[in-house]
Amino acid sequence: SAETVDVDLLRERFSSFSKDLSVRGFENPTGSGIEIEMSNNEALEIASEKLFALEASEKDLISAELNASYFAEQAKNDSSLASQAYAAQQSADAMRAKVYSDAKDLLALIGSSAALPSDVHGAVKLARDEFTAAKGRYREQLLVVVKQVAPNAAVSLREVGSVLSQFFFIKTREFVLYSFILSAIVVLIVFRSLGPSFAVIFGAATDVIVTLGAMSLFAIPLNLATVATLLMLIGFSLDTDMLLTIRVLKRSEDSPAARAFDAFKTGAMMNVTSVVAFGILAIFGMLLQIEVYYTIGLVAVIGSIVDLFATWCANAAIVLWWVERKKN
Template sequence: MNFNFYEAKRYKLFILIPIALLLISLVFIPHIRYDSSLAGGITVQFSTTNAITTRGLTSSMASVIPGATASVSRVGAVYTASVTIPENSSIVDANDKLLALYSDYNAYSSAELNLVSASTGLKSDPSNSTLKSELASAQANVTASLSKMSTDLGAELALLSPFISANSSAYSYNSSNAAGMLAVGKDAYSASSSAYKSKVISGMRLVVPFTSYSYEEVTPTLGAFFLNHMIQIIIASFVIIAIAVFAVFRIPIPSLAVVFGAGNDILIALGAMGAFGIPMGLASVGGLLMLIGYSIDTEMLSSIRILKRSEDTVTHRAFSTMKTGTTMTAAAIISFATLFIIAYVFYIPTYIEIAGVALFGLIGDIFTTWFGNTVMIVWYKSSREPK
């Protein structure tokens, strides 16, 4: 006969288990690293008939281009490689200066428009003190904007000098010409990006010869955009889930218990990513959203059976539900563990991220659901049953 530990009624002790996992996860979450889709970086894909392996190519590429990682797939005699490298720090900083240059130009355009407006007004009303003040302010803003543009452009060109030094005379500029300075900044950045691309491709060809390739770049600014939207999506999913759960139970404590369970699973998965070096990327976001859905499924299963049904005792219903739920979760864990092992052996980063998030999240779900959420529901239901 199976031992029903819910009958021991050591609710506070059981709840400490998922809370302890939560606290441990919080220690490792700050150590999560972002992949190129969020942190920014360059991905080059190419095909070759040369025999290559993932680990061998990663090692060779890293010796030529520091920080490079690679993955390899094979179809027949053709090997397809995907190499990811971090952005060049000078080009990243120069991109920030170029963005600042755009902002400076917008400020200049606005100030110039105000200057023209005030000048036109003074022609018809020369003694208007307000227009005179606006004219003086606009002139000062135009001068300040030009000065700021010149400073930012100079800083950008200094950062890009390793890539454009051979043709530096082409990037001279007039500090009183805003449109000209913006054009120089754009041209210098474009030329430097092309030069860096050529350097990267040449370095890769020293390791493995190839002809055709694809070159994709994600800037840190775009990566930050993706990260912000990822956070918004996860928060929105939690809000929608909380509303749906409350609509089902219409009781605060069971609803909060279900939402706590889903949130705890996500935090445990994030902690495991930080502890085991699984990178955070767009692929792992899909794994997190999938995990939210699975967590809610198991917690709703236990909560509904305990609260809505009346056969046997509360603890018996909880234990029976646990046996069903753990069987479901175990099957999912085996599936994702298999996918994780295969992805790790053949080094398929996308599958490593998805399977790693789901695998560790499901392991955490066992403790969160059956020692956290279910215990809270049993405790709540038992306290309201007649003695």
């Protein structure tokens, strides 16, 4: 925004919406702006979780209704299936009553006075629509506050719900786990020996774990951008670890220590160029207030520095020890 914005007034107006509130101004070559971070509305967060559960229950209800319909048709031709048809219908009716009750509770939670239709699926649709409308009204309230303080400001809203966050973190763990498993398989195929393979995977794991610790220390959030960067760091770490291990194990000229030092010169230059390149990205992201660029650059810089020490202080020692052990 080109206009001057009263940050203190903005903070005061938004304090009624959230206790966990951060309002800060910034300036960069493209202009100035205000960044507001606040926790989501508690009632809407609870409603979001209930809606997620309600939609899952509706899917189960549809399956139960299809099951009851199937047994009802079969029982017309085979009386021995009458008890199963009755049990299936009872189960569907009980589930239908629960879904209807949950839809009613959701409307009460978001303060909606809309009348539920008698059809349970229509009730779920109404609950979903009313929840969307309630979220829209809440967003409008936030925009009104901004426009009162800064009438000419351009506003951008971004929200991450708890359900999405839970799904994201579950998938993140899976992606990292799969990447390590596949990497371990490839490394075992290449070296066909547990010692060097362990050294390579140990270096990659150390890189990720220490980088995650640094992210926690510097309050860098774990989001899609940083997860992608961590996966990229696994590839970087495997590059330098494989370079060292192959150079020491597969070649025969000079001593193992000399071959390791020769690999160090190449690997260290790879780390330095990564630090410089991603450092520039982080600086531009900070100056232009582009959070994705900043976090990717910063995490990559941290990871590259960690990889330098993990590879040449830990992995190199393991590989050289393995070579000496094989000789003896």
